[in-house]
Amino acid sequence: MKFSYNWIRELVEDLDCSPAALEKLITMKTAECEGIERSGELLERACAARVESVEPIPGSHNVKAAVDAGRYGRVTVVCGAPNCRVGIVTAYAPVGKKVIDGIESDGMLASGAELGVNRDHAGIIEIDSQVGAPLAGCLPDSVLEIDNKSITHRPDLWGHLGMAREVAAILGRKLKDPVRLDLLPEGPAAVDIQIEDLTLCPRYSALVFDNVTVRPSPLWLQSRMTAIGLNPINNIVDMTNFIMAELAQPMHAFDADLLHGDTIFIRPAAPGERYVALNDEEYTLNPANLVIADAAGAIALGGVIGGQRSAIGEKTRRVVLESANFQASSIRKTSSAIKLRTDASMRFEKAQDPANTIRGLARAIELLHEIAPGMRLVGGVADQMREIPPPPPIRLPLDWLERKLGRSIEPAEVRRILESLEFGVAQPEPRVFSVTVPSWRATKDVSIKDDLVEEVGRMVGYDSIAPTAPLVAAAVPPGNPERAFQHQVRGIFADQGFTEVYNYSFIGEEDARAFGFDPAAHVRVSNPIASDQVLLRMSLLPGIRKNILENSKHRESFRLFEIGVEIHRRAEGLPDEIPHLMAVLYDRQGDGAAGLAEIRRAAECLMPGAQASPAEARPYEHPVRSAAILWRGETVGRAFELHPSLVESGRAAVLDLDLRLVRALSAGDLKYAPIRRYPSSAFDLSVVAAPRECVGDLQSAMASFAGPLLDSIEFVRQYSGPPLEAGQKSVSFRLTVGSPERTLSSEEAGEIRARIIDGMRARGYELRL
Amino acid sequence: MLEESIQELESGSLARIASATSLEDLETVRVQVLGRKGALDQFFKQMGKLAPDERARAGKVLNGAKQTLEAALESAKRQFAEAALRIRLDGEWLDPSIPAPGPRRGHLHPITHIQRELEEVFRSLGFAVLDGPEVETEYRNFDALNIPADHPARDAQDTFWLANGDLLRTHTSPVQVRGMERLGPPLRMIAPGRVFRNESVDASHEHTFYQIEGMMIDRGVSVAHLLYFMRIMLAEVFRREVNVRLRPGFFPFVEPGFELDIQCLLCNGAGCPVCKQSGWVEQLGCGMVHPNVLRMSGIDPEEWSGFAFGLGLTRLVMMRYAIDDIRHLQGGDLRFLEQF
Numbered sequence A: 001m002k003f004s005y006n007w008i009r010e011l012v013e014d015l016d017c018s019p020a021a022l023e024k025l026i027t028m029k030t031a032e033c034e035g036i037e038r039s040g041e042l043l044e045r046a047c048a049a050r051v052e053s054v055e056p057i058p059g060s061h062n063v064k065a066a067v068d069a070g071r072y073g074r075v076t077v078v079c080g081a082p083n084c085r086v087g088i089v090t091a092y093a094p095v096g097k098k099v100i101d102g103i104e105s106d107g108m109l110a111s112g113a114e115l116g117v118n119r120d121h122a123g124i125i126e127i128d129s130q131v132g133a134p135l136a137g138c139l140p141d142s143v144l145e146i147d148n149k150s151i152t153h154r155p156d157l158w159g160h161l162g163m164a165r166e167v168a169a170i171l172g173r174k175l176k177d178p179v180r181l182d183l184l185p186e187g188p189a190a191v192d193i194q195i196e197d198l199t200l201c202p203r204y205s206a207l208v209f210d211n212v213t214v215r216p217s218p219l220w221l222q223s224r225m226t227a228i229g230l231n232p233i234n235n236i237v238d239m240t241n242f243i244m245a246e247l248a249q250p251m252h253a254f255d256a257d258l259l260h261g262d263t264i265f266i267r268p269a270a271p272g273e274r275y276v277a278l279n280d281e282e283y284t285l286n287p288a289n290l291v292i293a294d295a296a297g298a299i300a301l302g303g304v305i306g307g308q309r310s311a312i313g314e315k316t317r318r319v320v321l322e323s324a325n326f327q328a329s330s331i332r333k334t335s336s337a338i339k340l341r342t343d344a345s346m347r348f349e350k351a352q353d354p355a356n357t358i359r360g361l362a363r364a365i366e367l368l369h370e371i372a373p374g375m376r377l378v379g380g381v382a383d384q385m386r387e388i389p390p391p392p393p394i395r396l397p398l399d400w401l402e403r404k405l406g407r408s409i410e411p412a413e414v415r416r417i418l419e420s421l422e423f424g425v426a427q428p429e430p431r432v433f434s435v436t437v438p439s440w441r442a443t444k445d446v447s448i449k450d451d452l453v454e455e456v457g458r459m460v461g462y463d464s465i466a467p468t469a470p471l472v473a474a475a476v477p478p479g480n481p482e483r484a485f486q487h488q489v490r491g492i493f494a495d496q497g498f499t500e501v502y503n504y505s506f507i508g509e510e511d512a513r514a515f516g517f518d519p520a521a522h523v524r525v526s527n528p529i530a531s532d533q534v535l536l537r538m539s540l541l542p543g544i545r546k547n548i549l550e551n552s553k554h555r556e557s558f559r560l561f562e563i564g565v566e567i568h569r570r571a572e573g574l575p576d577e578i579p580h581l582m583a584v585l586y587d588r589q590g591d592g593a594a595g596l597a598e599i600r601r602a603a604e605c606l607m608p609g610a611q612a613s614p615a616e617a618r619p620y621e622h623p624v625r626s627a628a629i630l631w632r633g634e635t636v637g638r639a640f641e642l643h644p645s646l647v648e649s650g651r652a653a654v655l656d657l658d659l660r661l662v663r664a665l666s667a668g669d670l671k672y673a674p675i676r677r678y679p680s681s682a683f684d685l686s687v688v689a690a691p692r693e694c695v696g697d698l699q700s701a702m703a704s705f706a707g708p709l710l711d712s713i714e715f716v717r718q719y720s721g722p723p724l725e726a727g728q729k730s731v732s733f734r735l736t737v738g739s740p741e742r743t744l745s746s747e748e749a750g751e752i753r754a755r756i757i758d759g760m761r762a763r764g765y766e767l768r769l
Numbered sequence B: 001m002l003e004e005s006i007q008e009l010e011s012g013s014l015a016r017i018a019s020a021t022s023l024e025d026l027e028t029v030r031v032q033v034l035g036r037k038g039a040l041d042q043f044f045k046q047m048g049k050l051a052p053d054e055r056a057r058a059g060k061v062l063n064g065a066k067q068t069l070e071a072a073l074e075s076a077k078r079q080f081a082e083a084a085l086r087i088r089l090d091g092e093w094l095d096p097s098i099p100a101p102g103p104r105r106g107h108l109h110p111i112t113h114i115q116r117e118l119e120e121v122f123r124s125l126g127f128a129v130l131d132g133p134e135v136e137t138e139y140r141n142f143d144a145l146n147i148p149a150d151h152p153a154r155d156a157q158d159t160f161w162l163a164n165g166d167l168l169r170t171h172t173s174p175v176q177v178r179g180m181e182r183l184g185p186p187l188r189m190i191a192p193g194r195v196f197r198n199e200s201v202d203a204s205h206e207h208t209f210y211q212i213e214g215m216m217i218d219r220g221v222s223v224a225h226l227l228y229f230m231r232i233m234l235a236e237v238f239r240r241e242v243n244v245r246l247r248p249g250f251f252p253f254v255e256p257g258f259e260l261d262i263q264c265l266l267c268n269g270a271g272c273p274v275c276k277q278s279g280w281v282e283q284l285g286c287g288m289v290h291p292n293v294l295r296m297s298g299i300d301p302e303e304w305s306g307f308a309f310g311l312g313l314t315r316l317v318m319m320r321y322a323i324d325d326i327r328h329l330q331g332g333d334l335r336f337l338e339q340f
């Protein structure tokens, strides 16, 4: 929202604060100011001038003009405007001498756009003024840009008067209300208003004007509109925009001669009702949209945009001027449903003050007298409204206010601040105020005592509050074991050489299919930004694979990992978000075997004693290089080689762990076991097995025969080749046996060994002794 | 006579020890001089023939010569051993500049670094670290935070909606609601986490970024307390004293709401391009918890009050490391990530 400094100065008595100082005050006490723009700088020195003669310049589209520039004397100006002709009265600006087309040009003749008066840059401006006179009512201005987000809760700040009230309160000046309600005509109105639902439209006021001449606005009005970023259109439309920008009251003018009947209906749209708006778009409406209608149909989409059928044009003579109030949420719904936000809808959705409708009409009367001379009022004010009882006063205990702010403040100071913002203040009991909220703050903004803390706090200045440590009981905060565990996992994997990545929670349907996931099983985003961000990931793998493909362009080998949630749909309630670790080890060289071994070793750093056992490969896994990871009796994840068709440049070993399971198994108290006092004895055994027989299976079979005195069994090596037959391998283990109570005799150790040999032979294994 | 011969043998043998070039040379000397049938032994045998007083004197000389030669031999042997060790060790020279084999330590993500720092700061101040899900209900993300369905504040948070009406959380604030529901007052908590906004990605905008939400609820919590915590938190974050200021800001779940600025750390408030000459840099949004929010979570606003703040973690990370393109953070490029 742009605010004109000149405009604010008109509304605040004796405003002597520079725009830059004002910007700072507003930012600190009211709303965030994002900067100041200068507007119409040329106007400072510009004056009306007449072109006396024009000579063409050979080989140039410019002309050489002799100009009577009033107090600047007679000057020669090189001008490129097509309308530079003898006799034209235009604006001259003394911007210095410069040689153009070989001719010394002294100053310039300016277009409306160059002057900042309007947006016309087709030619130099044509004005109706005394030569040498300044451009009436047009002054350079400073425009303060206020961040819209910082005023969403302040309906009153969507107009200059609201901001001027803040400025007056901040500086202790008087506010000048530009509205003269005494201008409103008495008597029966020339139009009837019928509001179907007074909740959706709490108030609708209108006035009829006759003998209107539609034409460009005077320059002062055009330049005012231009300064705050609005496009001057004609005197009637500019007038409605002016009032909107001043009072935050959006208005709309209908050409009365284009309306059917004398009644204006405010009603829900009929299902499928079609409506062509001023922006030339046709909208198909439904009963959730509120329309303004005449006997023949919709003439405006209430509070959002006017209709083409009744638009003001050159031929307009009679005008119905609407000044209405609409329910904020209804406007917001309609405007977002049809994806159209207008200056009007933006204001109405902040909950405007219903008391403002007739104030807008009163201001319009005053303006129209000036900008549409000859205009006549027809009838009195048409005004339909719901009785809106004033909100009850707010009880403000001053001790509570001080506690909340964390500083003391004199009651007189509180009163002064609230009254400067036009709150009513009474004191029904000691140290308690009863505060009445002005209508323009009462629609949504201020309703509870906490809201008044802000009014007092910002005006007294938050910088007057000294930071203070609270007096609270010392307590150890509740822990977050899941997060602590994830941090621990991060540390372990980083120590093992893996670098952490963060990937998006989104994947595309194509991503899902590439891995054999069913897109329909995923949680789906209804309004995705892009087609590759439609689904929420049920696996970290699609993101990790992208990381592999990207980084393999620059690196021979690398390790990376991510900790993130898999999002799984549930029949009811929010999805299940399961924290996972996915670590990957990529190598362009080699056959991938070393990578898989290394990733299992990394897994063991997190889970000592974890084992891997062959698992049926999933579509994205190497068909014979896939294993389940088991720890403490539970399957906690998988280790596999990514299917070589998914990463063609090298081999990628992947570890995928369900961290919720791993953490559950990590918990539990450790207890010390005494160190063995008696020596143990060790012996080696080698088993002959088929090539794809797993070492782990052989090992657990041997352990099962060994009995309780087995201390450990370790894989030593495996071997194939002579003297073994083809299709055989020999796997060697070292077994250690012992007892916590005594030293085993060699006979006892021998018995265990024999038991294992017999057991294995019974299973059909040959042992090499 | 005998004494002279002994002295002759002694000096001759010392000369041979001194000129020995190997352990074998020394051994030869030892055998010939000190050995069981060596030259000294011959002298001992001759001593028997001497008169007693002569014998005593010669014995003394002889023993002296023996000790001298034994010591000389021992010392010469040690020198040979030391030299041999020196030679052996010298052969074991290694090039220490050859890089050590094996993987290097990996790197944690920059967001992880800063997030953990902040978790530490707040835990040490008695704040619990809470988590919430990425997918949230509309109720917790908006309604329970005093942002009803048609509130214009929803515009500021372009939302990713899910088919069943749930959404991807647009801020970490719903964890406030979870914290109040779970822990009740008094409460001190922070919630770092991933949030989502439906906007297109460019160098300074992301649809996925990180925030830290914080909240304190107790009896008599004031704006002065909020200022205190913000100042010490930011001093930790920026590792130096910071000046902060509050100005009005609007967030529906707090009243009053503030924008908190810190005095520009580059120019110390004098004005520079980074702070747009204002001397201040916008840092975070905060405020006193709105009574509606307390009430919706079953907390009596007449008894309890609190403050809440929300800090853009991603932005902080970018400031700390001078990262100029937000897309790096979720780009997975090791050339970027390995710098942290």
Ligand SMILES: [Zn+2]
Pocket (backbone or CB within 6 Å): B264, B265, B266, B267, B268, B269, B270, B271, B272, B273, B274, B275, B276, B277, B279, B280
């Ligand atoms: Zn600065």
